[in-house]
Amino acid sequence: MEDLGRQVTYWDTVGAEKTFTHPVDLGWLATAGRDARILDYGCGYGRVMAELGRHGFSDVSGVDLSAxxxxxxxxxxxxxxxxxxxxxxxxxxxxxxxxxxxxxxxLTCVPDDDAQRALIAELTRVLASGGLLYISDMVLQDDERNRDRYAAYAQRFHTPYGVFATDDGAVVRHHDVAELHALLPAFDLVEERQTLVATMNGHPARAVQLLARKR
Structure with a gap:
């Protein structure tokens, strides 16, 4: 199985044609100001970056593992x-x-625990004291289809509950919100909200958004 912290082959082929939908709340960035130095990690094809640019944010950089x-x-x-x-x-x-x-x-695309912790550590390093980390990610779904595949994948591969393979070959993770909180020991939670999104394969799903400030 390919390194679950990366899955480059998937994102350079099937994943490169996906549409991403998580909404950005511009109000959450108001305290940072339009001249804030912003990094979009896992920016994909720049959807959120382009939206920020249209609303006057002038210093936005994006990185992604998929060429x-x-x-x-x-x-x-x-x-x-x-x-x-x-x-x-x-x-x-x-x-x-x-x-x-x-x-x-x-984080949904980085299902491995150690890889998630390494990612957050690196983002903490490049974030200024008092800076904001804005996370939007998938939570555990409560429908039968998802419960069945969480359980089956955990039993087969001994992965955390919530990890599963999509029909087109990605291995992804849905989270208990407490798991996301646990990744942020160097941060204070500022805002949290639940939202609805379409998954990259077009299914309606629940997500959570967290705004955290680095101590």
Whole structure:
């Protein structure tokens, strides 16, 4: 099974054509200001970055491990600052280089516990003291279909409950909200809300958004 912290082959092929839908609440970024240094980690094809640009945010950078998604973003939004991550989660930026980090539907694509902790540690490094981490991700669904596949995958592969394989080959994770909170020992929670999204395969699903401030 490919490294569950990356899954580059999937994102450079099937995943490169997906549509991502998690909404960004611009009000949550109001305290940061339009000149905030923002990093969109796992930016995909730059959807959220483009929205921020349309609303006056002037210093936005995006990185993704998929060269195919970055190329798609460059075709659609040639004005965006997009870069391919060569050795995720390592970032080519100095400590405290950003005021805001966005992490939209990324943890669901990094189902391994150690890989998630390594990612958050790297984002904590590049985030300035008092900076904001804005997470949007999938929570455990309570329908029979999802419960069955969570249980089957955990039994077969001994993965955390909530991990499963999609029909087109990605291994993803839905979270108990407490699991997301546990990833943030260096942060204070500012805001939290539940929301509805469409998954990358078009199914309605519940998600959570967290806004946390680095101590």
């Amino acid at each position: 195919a998604l970055i190329e798609r973003g460059r075709r659609s939004h040639p004005d965006l600052r997009l870069a391919v991550l060569e050795s995720p989660p390592s970032l080519p930026y100095p400590p405290a280089g950003f005021d805001v980090v966005l992490l939209f539907a990324v």
